[in-house]
Amino acid sequence: MKLQKITDSGKRRYDDACGTAHALDLIGERWALLVMRELMLGPKRFGDLRSDLPGISANVLTQRLEGLESAGLLVKRRLPPPASTQVYELTAWGYEAEPIVQSLGKWAARSPAHDPTLPISATSIMLSLRTMFDPARAEGFRARIGFRLGSESFVASIGEGRFESGRGETAGTDAVFTGTPPGLAAAVYGGQPFEALEDAGILKVEGDLVMARRFTTLFPLPSKVKAP
Amino acid sequence: MKLQKITDSGKRRYDDACGTAHALDLIGERWALLVMRELMLGPKRFGDLRSDLPGISANVLTQRLEGLESAGLLVKRRLPPPASTQVYELTAWGYEAEPIVQSLGKWAARSPAHDPTLPISATSIMLSLRTMFDPARAEGFRARIGFRLGSESFVASIGEGRFESGRGETAGTDAVFTGTPPGLAAAVYGGQPFEALEDAGILKVEGDLVMARRFTTLFPLPSKVKAP
DNA sequence: CGGCATCCGGGAAGATACTG
DNA sequence: CAGTATCTTCCCGGATGCCG
Numbered sequence: 396m397k398l399q400k401i402t403d404s405g406k407r408r409y410d411d412a413c414g415t416a417h418a419l420d421l422i423g424e425r426w427a428l429l430v431m432r433e434l435m436l437g438p439k440r441f442g443d444l445r446s447d448l449p450g451i452s453a454n455v456l457t458q459r460l461e462g463l464e465s466a467g468l469l470v471k472r473r474l475p476p477p478a479s480t481q482v483y484e485l486t487a488w489g490y491e492a493e494p495i496v497q498s499l500g501k502w503a504a505r506s507p508a509h510d511p512t513l514p515i516s517a518t519s520i521m522l523s524l525r526t527m528f529d530p531a532r533a534e535g536f537r538a539r540i541g542f543r544l545g546s547e548s549f550v551a552s553i554g555e556g557r558f559e560s561g562r563g564e565t566a567g568t569d570a571v572f573t574g575t576p577p578g579l580a581a582a583v584y585g586g587q588p589f590e591a592l593e594d595a596g597i598l599k600v601e602g603d604l605v606m607a608r609r610f611t612t613l614f615p616l617p618s619k620v621k622a623p
Numbered sequence: 624m625k626l627q628k629i630t631d632s633g634k635r636r637y638d639d640a641c642g643t644a645h646a647l648d649l650i651g652e653r654w655a656l657l658v659m660r661e662l663m664l665g666p667k668r669f670g671d672l673r674s675d676l677p678g679i680s681a682n683v684l685t686q687r688l689e690g691l692e693s694a695g696l697l698v699k700r701r702l703p704p705p706a707s708t709q710v711y712e713l714t715a716w717g718y719e720a721e722p723i724v725q726s727l728g729k730w731a732a733r734s735p736a737h738d739p740t741l742p743i744s745a746t747s748i749m750l751s752l753r754t755m756f757d758p759a760r761a762e763g764f765r766a767r768i769g770f771r772l773g774s775e776s777f778v779a780s781i782g783e784g785r786f787e788s789g790r791g792e793t794a795g796t797d798a799v800f801t802g803t804p805p806g807l808a809a810a811v812y813g814g815q816p817f818e819a820l821e822d823a824g825i826l827k828v829e830g831d832l833v834m835a836r837r838f839t840t841l842f843p844l845p846s847k848v849k850a851p
Numbered sequence: 852c853g854g855c856a857t858c859c860g861g862g863a864a865g866a867t868a869c870t871g
Numbered sequence: 872c873a874g875t876a877t878c879t880t881c882c883c884g885g886a887t888g889c890c891g
Contacts, residue, residue: 407864407865407881407882409657409677409678410677410678410741410742411657411676411677411741411742411743411744411747412737412738412739412740412741412742412743412747412805412808413657413660413728413743413744413747413748413750413751414727414728414729414730414731414732414737414751414754415656415657415660415724415727415728415731415747415750416657416747417731417734417736417737417738418727418728418730418731418734419656419657419727420736421731421734421736423651423653423656424882425635425651425882425883426883428643428647428651429637429639429641429643429644429647432641432643440853441853441854441855442852442853442854448639449637449638449639450637450638450884451884452883452884452885452886453853453854453855453885454855454856454857454883454884454885455882455883455884456854457854457855457856458882458883466734466736467735467848467850480853481853481854486848487848488733488848491730491733492730494726494729494730495723495726495727495730496643497726498722498723498725498726499642499643499646499647499723500641500642500643500646501642501722502642502646502719502720502722502723503642503643503645503646503649504642505716505719506645506646506649506694507695508645508648508649508694509640509642509645510640510645511640512640513638513639513640514638514639514640515639515640515641516639516641519639519640519641519643519644520641522641522643523641523642526642577640580640620695620714620716622695635862635863635883635884652863652864653863653864654864668872668873669872669873669874670872670873670874673873678865679865680864680865680866680867681873681874681875682864682865682866682874682875682876682877683863683864683865684874685873685874685875686863686864708872708873709872709873
């Protein structure tokens with residue numbers, strides 16, 4: 396026997412006027428916010444999303460993309476020929492969800508249960524730099540830093556106490572980090588010296604090494620909560 | 624045949640070092656963040672949580688409270704006699720999740736699908752005032768406002784462009800709003816005149832009505848995204 | 852290969868009843 | 872009032888297969 400409220404149009408929602416609850420109606424399903432995170436730095440194809448989200452299955456990814464599209468958070472777009480592949484791109488409102496991703500990330504950085512050895516995507520690590528940047532530590536520092544993580548390239552600019560970043564070519568930057576996302580994480584958050592990381596084969600640093608070293612000090616982690 | 628990663632200890636987690644993903648491991652389950660929201664303004668009993676969260680079932684609430692407690696986000700505490708009832712209270716780290724609740728609420732306020740006519744708890748509406756407060760609109764304004772919503776009382780203080788609020792008695796405030804959470808929402812976000820709300824029997828305003836009216840103008844809603 | 856539809860097993864959520 | 876027990880429903884995850 397099927398009993399459900401007549402207003403229920405199939406979806407499971409919170410019946411709550413609170414904005415927070417409505418946000419969870421929109422992006423509270425499993426994987427939804429991580430799909431948004433992966434698109435925060437620009438559009439991606441289905442397969443790239445899938446490989447950047449360890450563990451998501453194809454049908455769930457399809458469902459989330461449908462849901463987020465019908466909510467107005469992303470659009471399915473076909474690139475112009477000859478590269479006429481399909482990509483998923485956040486709408487303006489979808490990009491406005493970045494503070495959500497950031498507040499979650501900043502908050503969870505204090506968790507005693509956080510395991511930094513798990514895999515991490517290039518988009519995640521680049522976004523985390525935005526989140527953890529400390530303007531006070533960048534006093535009088537001005538630099539453009541390039542990143543080559545797998546097949547993706549990013550550029551970050553520091554100046555006037557501000558941090559800006561996005562996809563972009565590394566040409567003309569002061570220093571370039573080349574390697575894996577965990578390698579970059581180890582340099583920035585793990586305080587690992589460049590030599591150790593190069594020896595481990597997970598990160599190479601070229602260009603102005605002094606600037607590069609200074610760069611890695613701009614992203615302090617908050618103190619951990621003592622384990623319960 | 625049962626195939627699962629050995630690291631899986633029963634729980635369904637994202638295997639992702641990203642802080643955002645870890646936050647979702649902690650508070651990403653259904654209802655979890657709304658339980659946190661209801662505790663943001665102070666401890667509550669099981670039954671109060673249940674009645675303030677429309678639709679949650681007792682067993683799910685039990686599971687979430689267990690999960691949040693073992694994550695170190697709340698503690699189960701027994702009030703001293705004679706009122707020796709049990710309450711749930713956020714830990715310091717739990718309270719630090721407020722920016723998450725706020726960023727979600729602020730973001731979702733732009734949603735075209737948001738339905739403000741749904742029920743809303745006293746805690747939700749009081750938290751939303753913190754979220755939506757606009758310091759620029761409070762230039763030169765100084766007031767203490769009381770709220771009596773159902774059986775709960777709150778006090779908000781505006782001054783120096785800051786907004787502070789919490790549970791508290793309404794004695795000595797400049798004006799007092801008495802009524803239902805939707806009534807207060809209609810006054811602040813719906814721009815309804817006090818008379819209409821009093822006639823509807825959902826809100827009564829006492830004290831300095833000019834201050835009370837000014838108060839209701841300090842919480843502008845962002846513009847809606849056009850429906851998809 | 853990219854993008855889906857479909858089927859199935861397990862488990863989480865929902866509803867209700869029950870107990871101290 | 873504060874949960875527990877049980878049953879049902881539905882979502883998630885994995886596998887497979889279709890179609891361009």
